[in-house]
Each structure stands twice: as C-alpha cells, then as structure tokens.
Amino acid sequence: AQSVAQPEDQVNVAEGNPLTVKCTYSVSGNPYLFWYVQYPNRGLQFLLKYITGDNLVKGSYGFEAEFNKSQTSFHLKKPSALVSDSALYFCAVREMDSSYKLIFGSGTRLLVRP
Amino acid sequence: DADVTQTPRNRITKTGKRIMLECSQTKGHDRMYWYRQDPGLGLRLIYYSFDVKDINKGEISDGYSVSRQAQAKFSLSLESAIPNQTALYFCATSDYTGTGAYYGYTFGSGTRLTVV
Numbered sequence: 365a366q367s368v369a370q371p372e373d374q375v376n377v378a379e380g381n382p383l384t385v386k387c388t389y390s391v392s393g394n395p396y397l398f399w400y401v402q403y404p405n406r407g408l409q410f411l412l413k414y415i416t417g418d419n420l421v422k423g424s425y426g427f428e429a430e431f432n433k434s435q436t437s438f439h440l441k442k443p444s445a446l447v448s449d450s451a452l453y454f455c456a457v458r459e460m461d462s463s464y465k466l467i468f469g470s471g472t473r474l475l476v477r478p
Numbered sequence: 479d480a481d482v483t484q485t486p487r488n489r490i491t492k493t494g495k496r497i498m499l500e501c502s503q504t505k506g507h508d509r510m511y512w513y514r515q516d517p518g519l520g521l522r523l524i525y526y527s528f529d530v531k532d533i534n535k536g537e538i539s540d541g542y543s544v545s546r547q548a549q550a551k552f553s554l555s556l557e558s559a560i561p562n563q564t565a566l567y568f569c570a571t572s573d574y575t576g577t578g579a580y581y582g583y584t585f586g587s588g589t590r591l592t593v594v
Binding site: 454 | 528
C-alpha cells in the first residue's frame with residue numbers, strides 16, 4: 365500500500381529565512397505526489413503536484429518541491445518564508461488502484477515568526 | 479459559488495442522534511470522497527464513490543454511511559453519533575483524464591462536527 369510520512373509535527377522558521385517541510389513516501393511504481401495547505405478555519409488548498417517530468421516542481425505562493433527518487437522524498441521548500449505562510453501542510457500520495465484516492469501524511473504545522 | 483460545497487459548516491449534536499453532512503459539486507467530476515481530519519492523524523478516507531451506483535468503503539467506514547443521490551451530490555450520515563466522531567470532515571472530488579496527464583482534486587471547506 366502507498367504511504368507518506370511527515371516526520372516533523374512542527375517546523376519553526378524566522379521570516380525571510382528559507383523553509384523546508386519534509387515528506388517521504390513509500391509506493392509501488394511511480395508516485396503521484398501532492399502538497400496541500402490548510403489555513404486556520406479553512407479547507408485544503410492545493411499547492412503543487414508531481415506526476416512526471418522535472419524533479420523540481422513549482423507551485424502556488426512561491427512554494428516548490430523537489431522529487432528525489434533515490435531518497436523517496438518530496439520535500440516542500442520556499443526560499444524566503446512569510447509570516448502568512450504559517451499554516452498546516454499536508455503531503456499526499458495518490459493510490460495506484462482505480463479509486464485514485466489520496467493518502468495523506470499526518471501534517472506539519474509551519475510557524476513563521478516575525 | 480464554490481466548486482465543492484459542504485453543509486453545514488459547523489454542527490454540534492448530541493450522542494445518539496442521527497446527522498447528515500451534505501456535499502455538492504459543480505466540477506462535473508465522477509469520483510467523490512469523504513475524509514475525516516483529526517489532529518496528528520492527517521486525513522483519513524471514510525467512503526468514496528465512482529458514480530451513483532458505485533460506493534466503496536474507505537479505511538474508517540464503521541459508524542458511517544453514504545448516499546450518492548446524483549453525480550453532483552454525496553452525503554455522509556452518522557446513524558448514531560458518538561463523541562469520538564468529533565472531527566473536521568472534508569468532501570472532495572477528483573478528475574482524471576484517459577491519458578493520465580492530469581490529476582486534480584478539489585476539496586470543500588469542511589464541516590466541523592462536535593458530538594457531545
């Protein structure tokens with residue numbers, strides 16, 4: 365079965381510094397990977413996805429993610445964090461069977477301090 | 479209007495009561511999903527549906543039932559609510575092209591359910 369792991373419950377970073385939110389995956393075959401963000405009292409918002417192609421994927425709000433097959437990782441990154449980036453971030457992988465359901469990690473709370 | 483609309487946004491109910499959460503979509507997607515979010519556990523799948531005649535259980539379907547009334551509507555019911563069903567519930571739809579060139583998921587804004 366497919367799975368993803370987010371090893372950090374919380375990441376703290378100062379505004380203006382680069383940020384990384386980690387995600388590792390376990391799949392059979394080629395993975396379809398996603399990042400979502402959840403702001404307080406809001407639904408899930410799509411940030412970016414990796415299906416195939418370039419290992420560096422660019423997404424919304426200045427975020428990007430690097431797909432690393434040898435390390436089975438898909439870390440979310442941003443060169444310069446904003447206080448407004450503070451939110452809950454989820455990594456997800458698409459199930460390979462016909463359900464196409466998303467399997468989510470446990471989430472990482474990002475706190476950007478001024 | 480939102481592409482995926484969930485009602486109600488918030489609900490407090492008593493133990494043992496029956497409650498229905500509703501989801502409607504304007505995306506025209508065939509696949510619809512109900513997820514539950516709990517702190518530290520991420521989102522877990524309750525049920526999913528390919529079309530009105532195809533309903534499937536997810537990993538945590540016990541205590542829940544669903545109804546796909548039409549392509550655009552997918553309802554989640556708690557027949558007899560219990561406190562550990564207190565959670566944030568999300569409905570989602572997915573899009574798939576035959577070439578597999580694009581995979582899109584759209585989530586509703588969520589329903590915060592509290593069972594007291």
